[in-house]
Amino acid sequence: MLPLQVEFALDPQQYVPQLVGAVTTVVLFVVVFVVLYLLGRYVTTRAVEGSLRQRGFDETLVSLAVSTTVVVVAVVSVALAATVAGFGVVLAAFATLAGALALAVGFAAQDLIANFVAGVFIIQDEPFTVGDWIEWDGNGGVVREVQLRVTKLDTFDNQLVTVPNSDLADAAVVNNVANERRRVAVGFGIGYEDDIEAARDAIVDEGGRVEGVLDEPAPTAPVTELGDSAVVLSGRVWIDPDEHSYGATRAQFLEAVKERFDAEGIDMPYPNTELSGGVEVTNVGEAGAAPGD
Numbered sequence: 001m002l003p004l005q006v007e008f009a010l011d012p013q014q015y016v017p018q019l020v021g022a023v024t025t026v027v028l029f030v031v032v033f034v035v036l037y038l039l040g041r042y043v044t045t046r047a048v049e050g051s052l053r054q055r056g057f058d059e060t061l062v063s064l065a066v067s068t069t070v071v072v073v074a075v076v077s078v079a080l081a082a083t084v085a086g087f088g089v090v091l092a093a094f095a096t097l098a099g100a101l102a103l104a105v106g107f108a109a110q111d112l113i114a115n116f117v118a119g120v121f122i123i124q125d126e127p128f129t130v131g132d133w134i135e136w137d138g139n140g141g142v143v144r145e146v147q148l149r150v151t152k153l154d155t156f157d158n159q160l161v162t163v164p165n166s167d168l169a170d171a172a173v174v175n176n177v178a179n180e181r182r183r184v185a186v187g188f189g190i191g192y193e194d195d196i197e198a199a200r201d202a203i204v205d206e207g208g209r210v211e212g213v214l215d216e217p218a219p220t221a222p223v224t225e226l227g228d229s230a231v232v233l234s235g236r237v238w239i240d241p242d243e244h245s246y247g248a249t250r251a252q253f254l255e256a257v258k259e260r261f262d263a264e265g266i267d268m269p270y271p272n273t274e275l276s277g278g279v280e281v282t283n284v285g286e287a288g289a290a291p292g293d
Contacts, residue, residue, distance in 0.1 A: 025085050033081035040073040064120075064148070111166070112149065118169035119148040128175050133241075136171040139163075156247070177241035181214065184237050184250050188221075188257055189230030191267035196223065196231065199266050203235040206256040212244030213237045213253075229269050 048069045052062045123146060128134045132143050134153070141153030141161050151168055153161045176182065190199045200221040207219035217238050225232035235257060239249050261268055 029081050029085035032084045033077050036077040036080055037074055040077060041070055044069050044073055111164070114166040115149045115164045118165035119146070119150075121169060122146060122151070122165055123148070127173055128178070132178065133176045133246075135174040135176065136168060176246065180240060180242075181217075181238050182241040182246060184239060184246060184253060186235045186250060186254050186257070187224065187232050188235055188261075189227060189232050189268055190261075191269050192231060194231070194266050196233070198264065199233060199261070202260045202264060202266065203233060203257050206260050207235055207237040207253055210237065210249060210252045210256060212239050212249055214239060227271075229271050 045066050049062060049066050052065055122128075128143055128146075130143050130145065134140065134143060139161070141155045143151065144154050144160070145152045148165075150162050150164055153163065155161055188199070188203060190196070203221040204219045207213060207221075208215075213219065214237075219235070219237045221233045221235045223231060224234040235253060237249070237253060239246070258268070260266075
């Protein structure tokens with residue numbers, strides 16, 4: 001039996017071209033990527049930042065736009081560098097995978113994206129800012145912080161409320177302190193026998209004495225309703241909402257007028273109902289005699 005002899009011929013020189021080619025491709029990819037990324041980042045971020053600041057955009061949005069631009073420049077630089085280096089197949093596979101991933105993430109994060117977009121519009125349009133008292137859908141509070149995803153508010157009971165920005169963007173938001181002046185209106189009911197002019201003078205006089213009430217527009221008290229049990233006068237005064245609280249002013253106004261009405265004998269009737277007619281009772285004798293039987 002003859003021994004089997006196998007000779008292996010290993011020639012390192014045959015792998016040199018492939019190795020040099022691979023190294024050259026990698027180096028080319030890295031060099032092109034670094035050049036494109038640094039140049040693109042420098043040019044695009046300066047252009048985006050300068051353009052947004054020139055148009056008066058909020059610093060939060062400027063920072064977000066710059067960060068997004070850097071990511072886009074990095075992705076584009078990778079794609080161009082891969083194309084130049086000859087990584088076409090890898091780039092195509094990467095693009096397909098990235099597209100599928102983006103689609104999946106988009107479906108999974110619809111609410112997050114909606115809140116994010118709403119936050120961008122809220123920050124830019126400024127329907128309210130930090131410190132404003134706002135109301136929406138039966139809720140209300142003072143804005144503590146506006147973020148890209150949520151808005152945080154403090155209620156008047158000192159509770160923290162975190163609201164998704166999409167809820168605020170889709171609702172009719174009332175900003176109670178957006179204007180320089182705010183009207184405080186309180187309805188005062190007086191009896192039908194009372195003197196309307198005397199009641200009006202008392203309301204206007206007391207309204208003008210409340211701290212923080214403006215001289216212009218002057219306090220007024222027109223008759224706004226003839227109720228079932230009272231004539232209603234609407235006491236109206238104006239305040240600067242940045243300087244004085246609506247709730248505190250209304251409470252002082254209401255208390256002052258009540259005390260003035262009591263002092264001058266002006267009635268503030270509560271709702272009452274008067275029944276008229278008669279009641280007929282029959283078979284009283286039979287109903288009373290039935291238990292004895």
